[in-house]
Each structure stands twice: as structure tokens, then as C-alpha cells.
Amino acid sequence: MSSAAKNQRSTSRVTKKKTTGPKDAAPKKAEKGSKYEYVELTKAQLTSVTAQHFYAVVIDATFPYKTNQERYICSLKIVDPSLYLKKEKGTGDNSDYATLVLYAKRFEDLPIIHRLGDIIRIHRATIRLYNGQRQFNANIFYSSSWALFSTDKKSALQEIGGQEATSDLVPFSHSGKNFTFQKNEAGIVQNIRKWAQQYFTQYSVISNDMFTALNKAQAQKGDFDVVAKILQIHELDEYTNELKLKDASGQVFYTLALKLKFPHLRTGEVVRIRSATYDETSTQKKVLLLSHYSNIVTFISTSKLAKELRGKITDDRAVEKAALKQDVSLSAVVLTEVDKKHAGLPAHSLHDLFHNADSDKELSSKDTFRTQFYVTKIEPSDVKEWVKAYDRKTKKVTSLKGSAAKGGDNIFQVSFLVKDASTQLNNNTYRVLLYTHDGLGANFFNGVKADNLHKNADARKKLEEYSELLTRFNSYVDAVVERRNGFYFIKDTRIVY
Amino acid sequence: MSKSQQVQQQSAFKQLYTELFNNGGDFGKVSNNLKKPLKCYVKESYPHFLVTDGYFFVTPYFTKEAVTEFHSKFPNVNIVDLHDKVIVINNWSLELRRVNSAEVFTSYANLEARLIVHSFKPNLQERLNPTRYPVNLYRDDEFKTTIQHFRHQALQQSLAKNLKQENIPDIAKVTGGDKKAKVDAGIVRASTSKGDEFSDFSFKEGNTATIRIQDIFVQEKGKDALSKLGGEGDVKVKGGARGKAKAASKSAKGKKVSAKKADVAAADVRKSVDKIVKYTPNKPSSRKETPQKSQSVPAAGKSSAKKTATGSKKTLPANPSPSGKKSTKTTDQMTMAQFKRYLEWHEKKKGGKTSSGGKVLGKRSAGKASATSGKASKASKRSAKK
DNA sequence: GGGTTTTGGGG
Numbered sequence: 001m002s003s004a005a006k007n008q009r010s011t012s013r014v015t016k017k018k019t020t021g022p023k024d025a026a027p028k029k030a031e032k033g034s035k036y037e038y039v040e041l042t043k044a045q046l047t048s049v050t051a052q053h054f055y056a057v058v059i060d061a062t063f064p065y066k067t068n069q070e071r072y073i074c075s076l077k078i079v080d081p082s083l084y085l086k087k088e089k090g091t092g093d094n095s096d097y098a099t100l101v102l103y104a105k106r107f108e109d110l111p112i113i114h115r116l117g118d119i120i121r122i123h124r125a126t127i128r129l130y131n132g133q134r135q136f137n138a139n140i141f142y143s144s145s146w147a148l149f150s151t152d153k154k155s156a157l158q159e160i161g162g163q164e165a166t167s168d169l170v171p172f173s174h175s176g177k178n179f180t181f182q183k184n185e186a187g188i189v190q191n192i193r194k195w196a197q198q199y200f201t202q203y204s205v206i207s208n209d210m211f212t213a214l215n216k217a218q219a220q221k222g223d224f225d226v227v228a229k230i231l232q233i234h235e236l237d238e239y240t241n242e243l244k245l246k247d248a249s250g251q252v253f254y255t256l257a258l259k260l261k262f263p264h265l266r267t268g269e270v271v272r273i274r275s276a277t278y279d280e281t282s283t284q285k286k287v288l289l290l291s292h293y294s295n296i297v298t299f300i301s302t303s304k305l306a307k308e309l310r311g312k313i314t315d316d317r318a319v320e321k322a323a324l325k326q327d328v329s330l331s332a333v334v335l336t337e338v339d340k341k342h343a344g345l346p347a348h349s350l351h352d353l354f355h356n357a358d359s360d361k362e363l364s365s366k367d368t369f370r371t372q373f374y375v376t377k378i379e380p381s382d383v384k385e386w387v388k389a390y391d392r393k394t395k396k397v398t399s400l401k402g403s404a405a406k407g408g409d410n411i412f413q414v415s416f417l418v419k420d421a422s423t424q425l426n427n428n429t430y431r432v433l434l435y436t437h438d439g440l441g442a443n444f445f446n447g448v449k450a451d452n453l454h455k456n457a458d459a460r461k462k463l464e465e466y467s468e469l470l471t472r473f474n475s476y477v478d479a480v481v482e483r484r485n486g487f488y489f490i491k492d493t494r495i496v497y
Numbered sequence: 498m499s500k501s502q503q504v505q506q507q508s509a510f511k512q513l514y515t516e517l518f519n520n521g522g523d524f525g526k527v528s529n530n531l532k533k534p535l536k537c538y539v540k541e542s543y544p545h546f547l548v549t550d551g552y553f554f555v556t557p558y559f560t561k562e563a564v565t566e567f568h569s570k571f572p573n574v575n576i577v578d579l580h581d582k583v584i585v586i587n588n589w590s591l592e593l594r595r596v597n598s599a600e601v602f603t604s605y606a607n608l609e610a611r612l613i614v615h616s617f618k619p620n621l622q623e624r625l626n627p628t629r630y631p632v633n634l635y636r637d638d639e640f641k642t643t644i645q646h647f648r649h650q651a652l653q654q655s656l657a658k659n660l661k662q663e664n665i666p667d668i669a670k671v672t673g674g675d676k677k678a679k680v681d682a683g684i685v686r687a688s689t690s691k692g693d694e695f696s697d698f699s700f701k702e703g704n705t706a707t708i709r710i711q712d713i714f715v716q717e718k719g720k721d722a723l724s725k726l727g728g729e730g731d732v733k734v735k736g737g738a739r740g741k742a743k744a745a746s747k748s749a750k751g752k753k754v755s756a757k758k759a760d761v762a763a764a765d766v767r768k769s770v771d772k773i774v775k776y777t778p779n780k781p782s783s784r785k786e787t788p789q790k791s792q793s794v795p796a797a798g799k800s801s802a803k804k805t806a807t808g809s810k811k812t813l814p815a816n817p818s819p820s821g822k823k824s825t826k827t828t829d830q831m832t833m834a835q836f837k838r839y840l841e842w843h844e845k846k847k848g849g850k851t852s853s854g855g856k857v858l859g860k861r862s863a864g865k866a867s868a869t870s871g872k873a874s875k876a877s878k879r880s881a882k883k
Numbered sequence: 884g885g886g887t888t889t890t891g892g893g894g
Contacts, residue, residue: 066888075884101884107894130884137884223885236641237606239892256638261893275885277629279638281511281552283504287638291630292894293886330642357680376649376687377656379663395669415665417656417685424648425607427695429656431683437668473649474642486678487671545891602891630887 036123038188041098041134042082044127051124051144054136055188056080057151057196058120059097059205060225062274063261064110065293074110076100078120081195083134085203094207098134100125105141109175111148114156114264116272117200117300119149119192121171121185140175147174149189151196151300156264168193197302204305206272214251217278217288226273226288227305228253229313233267234332234476235372235421241265242332243296245288246313254331255288262296270306270313271296284330285319317496324469324497334476335469336444338370339492342480345370349422350430353481353488367483373418375470375477376429383464384453386414390437400452410450412436416470416490418477432481433489440482440491466495508552509535510634513591514610518647522593522610522700535586535612538625542580546710547603551628553637556603557586557614558707564716566616574619575717577710583623588616592703595696605635605644607694613705648695655688655697 036053044052060077067073077097086096100122104110111120124144125136138144148171150158155172157163166172169186171179199205212224228247236242241259246252255276257265265271274295279287290296299306323329347370348363357363380386388397391408400410413436417429436442436450445466453460469475481488506512513531520526537548547554559567559576567576590613598604634640666682688697715722 062884062886064894065886066890066894067886068888072888072894073884073886075886099884107890110894112893135884225885236638237892240641242638254638256636256892258892263893280629281506281508281637282639283506284639289632291887292889328646330639330646332642354680354684374649376652377660379665381663390668395672397668413665413668415663417660419652425695426693427687427690427697429652429685429687431666431685433666433671435668435671437672471653473646483680485671485673485675486680486682487666488680488683489671545889547891598892602889633891636892 034182034184036182038121038185040082041078041080041136044134044136046127046129046134048127051126052136053121053123054080054125055119055121055192056098056100057192057199058113058118059095059116060210060272060274061111061113061116061295061297062293063295064104064107064112066107070105072104072107072110074102074104074113076102076111076113076120078136079199079205080192084199091209092207093203094209095203095205098136099130100136100138102138102140102144102146104175109140111146111173111175113148113295113297114262115150115152115298115300116205117151117196117303118155119151119189119196121147121149121189145175147171147179149193151193156298160264162263196300200300201302201304205299205303206305211272213249214245214247214253214286215249217251217253217276217286220278223275223277223291226253226276227270227309228273229270229309230265230267231313231315232334233265234334236332237421237424244315244319245271246315248309248312251286252319253286253288255290257290257296264298265296268310269298270303270309271298320497323474329474332474332476333497334372334478335495335497336477336479336493337496338478338480338494342368342370342492345480347371350418350420351422354423354428354430357483368480369483369488370478370480371420372476372478373420373430373432374475375416375418377417378467378471379415379417383467384460386412386463387450387453388413392437401454409437410452412441412444412450416477431487432479433487435489440489441493443494444490446495446497469495469497508634509550510553510555510612511637511640513612514555514634515640515643517591517593517610518643522647522702524591527591535589536620536625537584537586538628538631539579539582539584540631543577543710543714546576546579548584548586549628549631551625552631553634554631555612555634557589557612557617558705559614559617559713560705560707563588563614563616564708564713567618568716571619574621577714577717579619583620583625584617585620586612586614586617589614590705592705593700594703595698602633603635605641606648608644608647609635611703611705611707613703613707651698651700652687652695654699655695659688659697660685 038053038055041054041056044054056078057080058076059079062073062075064072064074076099078100079095079097083096083098086094100120102110122136122138122144123146125138127134127136129135138146140146148155149169150166150172154165155163158165158172163172169181169189206227210225211227212220214226214228217224217226226245226247228245230243231246231252232244234242234244236256239259241257241262243255243257243265244252245255255273273288273290274297276288276290276294279289319331320333323331323333345368350371350373352360352363353369353371384401385399387400387410389400389408390397390411390413397411397413398408412434414434416432416434418432419429423430434441434444436444442450445463448459448462448466451459453463470477477493479490479493482491483489506515509531513527516527516531517524535550537550540547540549540554546556548557549555564576567574592611592613594604594609594611595607596604596609598607598609601609603609687695690696
């Protein structure tokens, strides 16, 4: 009858307290087979006072939030093969759904939805009609329980290595200490998973009536939902990421997303924001405000909507171009782009690169890293000395100053004194080198080659402008660096402004 | 060098605090037209006292004079019971402080612009209009960025001053193929200041002595009000000086505060009342938890505005504390949940240090804050939140 | 329940 049971919570979340935990995900009462009978959302008896069990696909969710001293809530929108399309005429392919409200005494007892399209199993929920809609209630603090199954191969957290891997029939997270699974459930999970994949492939799921276009955000009275592509994730500080979003309307907005709360977000992905408000106090850039119950979720891989938006929305850097015309801009500008071949290279902070690289086993075993920083100072301060004559045999460099022709090749020999969020408050600055003697970083200055800057006024002027651009406030460099002899050299990185 | 705010900033706090940072922390350089009385809503009064301008909440820091004057003029009103009330801050100033942002949530990147209150009064009858849910100014995207800009300037200035002699690694030195070469060779100290934290700032750090809300609580409810109720009177406050050990020793010295330079601007703060909170057509609002015979607000746009003689000493709140007289009960104005919360808060703090700002409280602080009253004006209503 | 805590940079 039951299989795949685990002793520990399968969730990766850390249970801070150890108070009397809620009951098992699947309270075991009878010893006989089908203890739980799963009903379709549409079949659940509205008149029944008995708790019911079901499997459903999540298409929206709040983040679990505290409402008072003793309660936490998580509200979801769910669908299944019996309930997913509005039947009324003129509603097009607008989605229909039931709501599921889970109540708990602890934050840890509620499900965190990072991705739409995943499957949730509920035991012992009650149902009623609320505002003409089917609403299921699950009191996790009493006897209800939940379990989340990933529709894609890996859950959102498993994809970033933040959660233990599980097989197809094991939930990546569940309430309670234990999880039970009846033999007949395997088919149910596989069926609804397949249905979910097809459903997201054929429909938008998040139909137009379920979100607001960003170019209409300012006119909204209260909060609204958004569907947009993440153009950029800027690490504002140790705890916060600033997302640069753009939706189908073409409007760009920024919003702050706590790293701990939304660890699964990645540049280029399409997301849905459940509840945001227009910030009337931001005058330098468009900003969306989030609340503690706000959520930012991605879509399962088969999502038609996400796929369309990923391909349709592009970054024209219009905001940045305008920002660079101001004396001081509050919009972060990432000046560079790294070669596509490093797309999968994980990023590391300067703290890791300079304070942990020799002590951490993982870090010390690697020599190529992706990293972001801002340049506080550039040496030589005299731009004309950025390019030197280099003798490959003696490894000696010579200033090109003076009329005498120098032998050897012209190379860039520049040192950037940089800093980032992980080192924001300390008294250090870190050396990252742009030395092109071996070819590394040769294209950094976007086409400006290493030439005698004492003579080539044109090149010198461009580099002086880049010097200013690099060291100006709110300018950032996203680079790939290679460690050689304890030094980090920029490579495969190019300024795009 | 500062930004061009083409659009008028709607939040008074954001505009004020931003200007302070953009002017190097010098309150004297902040636009005088912004130095007007501040009318704000008291979002919370204990264990944290927070006021809002309709958009953001910040912590007001009361000087001893402000507290003394308040208690003198409003003998039956507890500062700690001002939750959900409106107050008008007639005399104030701003100052920059270096703090530990890991402990002070109304700060960012170890910097805090503090609103020093020299004189304020309650507008017990006034209700402000509903506004957006107030959020922490120090968590605002643009404001955080403004503070980063401030630090960026300080760092670059420090670097220009301390790293005059350049030192670029020789190519011969970096091409050895030495796998064991350590990366710490790339670490460059920005300034010669002691400690690991960057501290080479040029701004004049504020040092106005203020009174912690916990002390005001004890003053108003009695030194053992808390312990009597099960909590501990000995509470510790987070924040203030940077570094715990440092904070303790520092405050222990109890340095005196020079009352002169103190608030250059304090004196300028007068003019007419600023319309901090947007007023709106009034509509009688009724609050559930505070049974107050709230006067229904006049129909006009501005409203109930009881212009209680602000500067006069005679004024007695038409409608004192809920109980009609100064309350000493710690449970006043609190729901069971809130009560439980503050008891827990005290419980958690006990055993900690006693000082907060790193300054001594006792001595009079800076500036002879002359309470200038603006005319309380545009009143409005604020529907009670649940 | 389409919402507002403090853990006061998951809540």
C-alpha cells in the first residue's frame, strides 16, 4: 500500500523549531489498500462535511505569509482535467480554477511554490463555495497534509542544487514528518503530470485576465500580477537582487527580490509575479513593490506562454543608454557581455575569489570563474600608459612614451581595483587584471585595439571615455576571469557600450 | 553632481533623507524649503517607534528636551501609547551616523540618516487618509542606491588620497605558471584606517543624544512595569554604535555632546506645516480597537484639523489617552497579541547591553530647539487599519 | 481566502 516513505522531511527547507509537528503527510489509519480516494476537483462534494483528497496542478500561489501571531496562510489556484477552462462564452481560453487555502501555525508547514505547473496532493481538505468558486481548505495545523511533485524532471530548487534529488514518484517537498504513497497513486501522478505538460503546452494557463501589462501598471489602483521576462539580475547587496523586467508591452520595470526568498530566478527566464504595486515614489526608474505575500514563479518547461515570451522579449538597453547620459544614475548599468560559451559557468563573489579560493576545496580546484564587480580605480591612472610594448622573450614591458620605436607587441596592461556586494563594507579593493600579453581579454574594449596611445589620439580618447565609464557610479562589469599565478585575468569579456 | 529629479518626489521622508546623503551628510546644505514641520502617522510606538509620511516609515529619535517638553505639555499622554495617532514634529534636524545595519533595520550599508526630534506634539483627534502600506525607507531601491552612491564617492575619494603610488604587477611575476601562488596578493587595502571595515568617510558624524523608546517606556509606565508583568526590566537595545564590543566601551565613556553645532538647522525649521501626508476628502473613519469619540471630520477637503495651539503651553488634548488619563498600564492600546509580542521582545533583549546610540542620555543635547509651531493644517482622515 | 508579520533583508 505505501511505498517511498522517508523519515525526514523531504523538503530542503530547514525546520528551525521542533515543536509538535503536524501529522504525517498521509496519516496512516487503515491498513487496507486504498485508504485515500482521490477525487477530481469538479467531483468533490460541496455538501460533504467529510474531508476529501485530491491531486491538482498549481497555476498560481502566494508565498506563505504570516497573518497574525498564530497563523500562516498560503493561497493557491489549482486545476485538473475536470476544471481548467472557463465555460462561459466570450471568455476565450481564460482559465478556470479552484482555490486552495492552506492554514498552518508555522511557516515551515506550508508549501513554497517556485514554479507553476507542479503537482500538489492534498489529504483531508474541506470544500465550499466562496464567491461562486470552489474553494478547498486545508488545515495543516490540524490533520490536513500536502505533498509537492515536480512536473519537470527536477524541481525548481533541485535545478539549482538547493534540494535533494528525488525520483518521479517522490515529492520534492511535503508537510509532516512522513510521506506515504499508495501503489495506485503512481498512475495518478504520472497521469496528471502528463496532463499538466500538455495543458501548459496548449494553453497560456495564465490567461490575459490573470495579469496586467506593465505599461498599464501606473494606472492600477491596488496590486496586480505580472508576467515578464527577467532581463537582468543585479546583486544590489548581500541580501537583495534587483530584477530588471520587461513584458510583452515593452515596458521595463525593476523590483527587489530577496535572495533567500527567490533563489531560483535566473536571467532570461519568464516569470509571473503574484501581487505587485506601482511605486509612486521612484522617480528615477520604474519600480514594482512586493509584499511579504508576493511570489515570483517560473513555468514548467513545456509552457507555451513562457516560450513565446522568452523569444519575443529582448533587451535593447534603452534604459541604460539614457542612464549614461546623466551625471549620476540610479539605474545599474552592466557594461559588458561574456562569450556565450561561458553561459553555464557559475558566478562567484569577490569574497570567494580572494578570500576563499585557497582554502575552499571546490574553489581551489577551478581556475575559471564568472564574476560581477564595479571598478573603483584603474591603474595606470594615465590612460596613455594602458598600452605597453611587450617583449615576449624577456617578458619585459616598456612605455610607449617618446618617439623612439619600441620593439615587441603592443599589449594592454591594466589593473582594475574592484569591489562587489560581498565586499561592499570592507576596507579592501581587489585587483583584477586586463593583461593581453597572452591574448586574454584582447577584445575587452569593444574593438579598440592595443595601440600606441601616445600617438593614436583617437584610440586614446575612446579609452579615456571607457575609463570614465568603468569607474563611474553604478557601472558594473560582468566578466569571466582566469586564475594564473594567484592573479585573476579578464577574458572572453567585452564592453558593449 | 546630484541627480535631477524631474518629477517631484511625493515622499517627504525620501526626499529629505536623500538630500542629506546627496549633500554629504550636511544638514545645513539641505534645502531650507524642506525644513518645515512634519506631520506623520505613528505606525508603531513600541517596542519600536515608527512614523510614516504616507509612503515610508522611519524611526524618529527624540532628544531629552523633546521628551521633557512633551510630558510637560501633555501630562496625560504617553509617547509609548501614540500608536495609530498623528504627531507633528515641529523642530527637527537630520544627521548621519555610522551604525551596524545587521542590527538596525532602519539603516543601510552601516549608515543611518537619523531624524532627530527636538520638539513634537500629538494631534490626538486627527485621522489621516489611507495611504499605501508604509514600507521601510532603508529597503527602497532608489534610496539604497543613493546610499551606495554616497559610499562610492567616499571610497573613490579615499582611494585617490591613499593610492597615489600605483603598483601594477609585472608580467614576469604573473606568468610563472605557479599553481600555488596565493590569491591574496590581489587584495589592496583602500585606506589605512584600522579595522576591516571601510571607515574613511569625510562627513561629520552626528552625535546628538537621544532617548531610547525603552527608556521612555520605563519613564511612562514605571521602571518595573515590565518585570511586574512577567518580563524583565533590563532590556537591551540593538543598534547604535557599530560592533557590539565597541558599542559598549564607547558608550561607556559617555562623551558629552556639544550643544552648539548641533543643529544648525533646527532653528530654520518652522515655516508652515508641511503636508507630509496627502490629505484627501475626508470620510469619517472609525477604528475598532480604539473606542474614541472621534469627532467626525468636517466635510471640507482638509478637515478635522484641530489646530490646537501648537506652541502654547496650555493646550491639553481634548481627548487624552483612551482611558482619559495618563495610563500606566502596559496593556493599554494593546491587543493580547501585541502584549504578548512586546513581552517576548523584552525577554529576548534581557541580558544585553544597555546603551544604544553610544552616547549618554542624561545630558542635554544639542541645539536649543525652539519649538516653532506651524499651523496644523490640512487634516484628513485615515481610516483605521484593522 | 486577492493577503500586511517582525523572523524587522523568506515568513
